[in-house]
Amino acid sequence: MAVEQGVSISIGGGLDKTSSSYELFKTPGSATRLKNFEASIDGGYRRINGYRKFLKSPVVSFNIVNGGAGYSGTNTVNITDSENNGTGATASVTISNGIITGVSLTAAGSGYQIPPTVTISGPSPTTKAEITVNLNTPTTPTGGTTPITGLYSYEEGLWAFQNGNVYWTEDGYSWTQVNKDYGSPASGSTTTQQTTEQANLVWTAAFATAAQLGSAPVVTLNTTARYQFSEYIPTGVPDARITCANGVDPVVYLETKLVSGTRQFRFQRGLYKAYGLSTSTPVFADIPKPQYTVVHEDHTILGAWSTKPETIYYSTRYSDIDFTGSSAGSINIGDKITGLKTFREQIIIFGVNSLSRLVNIQSNSTIAIEDITKNIGCVDGFSIAEIGGDLVFLAPDGIRTVAATARIDDIELSSISHKISPLISSIVSNLEDFDLSTAVIRTQNQYRLFYCKATTGQVSQKGIIGTFKISPQGIPVWEWSETQGIAVSSIASGFETNDTEVTHHGDYDGFVHFHNKGDNFNASKIRAEFKTPDIDYGDIGIRKTLHFTKLSIRPEGTTDIDLDVRYDFEDAGVSQPATFEVGSILEPSLLGLAVFGLSKFGTPEVPMKRINLLGSGFSNSFKFTSNDTLPPYSIQGMYVDLIPSSRR
DSSP states (O other): OOOOEEEEEEOOSOBOSSSOHHHHTTOTTSBSEEESEEEOTTSSEEEOOOBEEOOOBOEEEEEEEEOOBOOOSOOEEEEEOTTSOOEEEEEEEEEETTEEEEEEEEEEEEOBSSOOEEEEESSOOSBOOEEEEEEOOOOOSSSSOOOEEEEEEETTEEEEEETTEEEEESSSSOOEEOOBOOSOBOTTOOOTTSOGGGTTOOBBOSOEEHHHHTTSOBOOOOSSOOOEEEEEOOTTOSSOEEEEEOSSSOOEEEEEEEETTEEEEEEEEOOTGGGTOOSSSOOGGGSOOOSEEEEETTEEEEEEETTEEEEEEEOOTTBSSOOSSTTOEEEEOSSOEEEEEEETTEEEEEESSOEEEEEOTTOTTTOEEEEEESSOOOSOGGGOEEETTEEEEEETTEEEEHHHHHHHTTOGGGBSOGGGHHHHHHHHHTGGGOEEEEEEEGGGTEEEEEEEOTTSOGGGOEEEEEEEEEOTTSOEEEEEEEEESOOOSEEEEEEOTTOOEEEEEEOTTSOEEESSOSSSBTTBOEEEEEEOOOBOTTOTTEEEEEEEEEEEEEESSOOOEEEEEEEGGGOTTSOOOOOEEEEOOOSOOOOOSOOTTOSOOOOOSSOOEEEEOOOEESOEEEEEEEEESSOOEEEEEEEEEEEEEEEO
16 A cells, blocks of 8 residues: 655745756756746745836825714824835814715825825724825826836936936926036037037036926937946035936936925036047037946046947046046957946956956056956846846856856856856847846845837736845855846836835836835736746656645735646646645745655644645646735745655
8 A cells, every 4th residue: 555755845946947857856946937936035936026106205185985974073084104105194084974074184294105094093983984095196207108218216316318308306206307408518518509510518517406497408318228327426515426328429417416405406418628629619429428337446437439339438536527637548448348347446347258357547557457258248238237246247158247257267157047048048149129127136135137128018028037045055056037027128226315225117108116016017917927847756757646735835915826736747648637726825834844855844833835636647846826916925845745656
């Protein structure tokens, strides 16, 4: 008589698209599909957060859905933000014959991202009232539906580029257009009143309020080029100046500050003098139009000008606008530049076929370019990000780190994405079709790379997530997953004044969103899927009948999860059971000691979710899916009870 056996499986390892089926028998907790999940730093796979339109609003008004009954005496209106973002809204109610007939706003508050909840405290009514809250409606910067081509997070606000214009917002519904020709030109600069060839080149000397900018002439920028940014704080001022580069226009400089509680702006562009060019008969084509910018040791560095793609320019020390001083200059690196980043007190210069570093920038006599490798390059500067004490970038053969590439040169081992090589190859081979955008989610040790295009609907937009972890053996590892349904035309990550990390992304319809926040994709369902490899339980030659499984799933709220069991690599000739409903899991269930091949878990702190199973085969996979607007959950492990039978 066959004896029941128990096998525990610890979930982890991430998406694996390269290992053979027999290799995957050794890693039953890895994934052959992992969509809209992330490898969690706390273990297992976690369904990702959603996103929602960027909004920081006061309360605008109330809707009385149901006035209730039996209200009397003194009542207090409680306005509660479930996410603790907004604060300060207060109101009072009017009661007639026990029914709430009006709600009066006494203080609008601020910072609400989602409508808060309204409750009425006081004498108990016979029927509770239902009152909803209206906030401002998020808008696009231009009011139109063209893509967001650049985002930069600064203090409590955002700089956004849309349709060739630049905007500032702090709330997501009121936008100030700042690409205006306002103020007297500085000495040696050009203005829009010069020749047609020099039109729209300005050096604005004065800060201006939103009201002052309102009637000033617009300075036209390229409508489709995408921006990269650097931030420099000039000597003696508390506020930063943002350098914006798009590879088509001369660089743009943006500034904002508060003066007596009123926000002021400065927009600067067309710096002929800065590059030592003639100001008497300036020529538009002579001004560098770099794609990449970075600040390093008090210098601003620019690179990848279309007519000089191999040249970097570095500014005078303690200036981001002067490229003519004794400590300024330019260097040809001998390769087309694809990116610039600061890293470990040096500048890393990414080329099509090389990586190099700029050293000794403070000494014109010893400044030099040092080779890291001449055998590998970066395919797109929008893929570069710093995480885990290293720089990550997309190379022709995969996602790499600078440190590993420097150590191992062009050997494939320096790639951190070998488990998803087919996916990376597809991205690289179709690179001209995609807009790449990269963000780092620091609290989750995540590198996110989105590859999207304007002609694709939201539901089909894709990305990948890499989670940097330290294995139990102390080895740095990367675990990968995919996203689908997040349309990213640009993305920005930064910190607010309270040091809270915040990430925003812009889409192809012109909206800006809070990234990695909420339980849905802007009110749409999040479809998530995790499929294990086929599991042979130690012997592919023996048929097994599955009895039940116990799931270690950590919910963050109500869940609605489905489980599919598929036998023998989904063989059409094998009877496959119907979907099992895992249903709602109301409390965390923790996996104790989960080691593949052992029949016991240790001592779990709370019970696990049991699902009775059907069917038999020589191997089987498990597929978990959800499609809802519910909170995230983590799948951390599973126990499978089975009965072995005949040998094949």
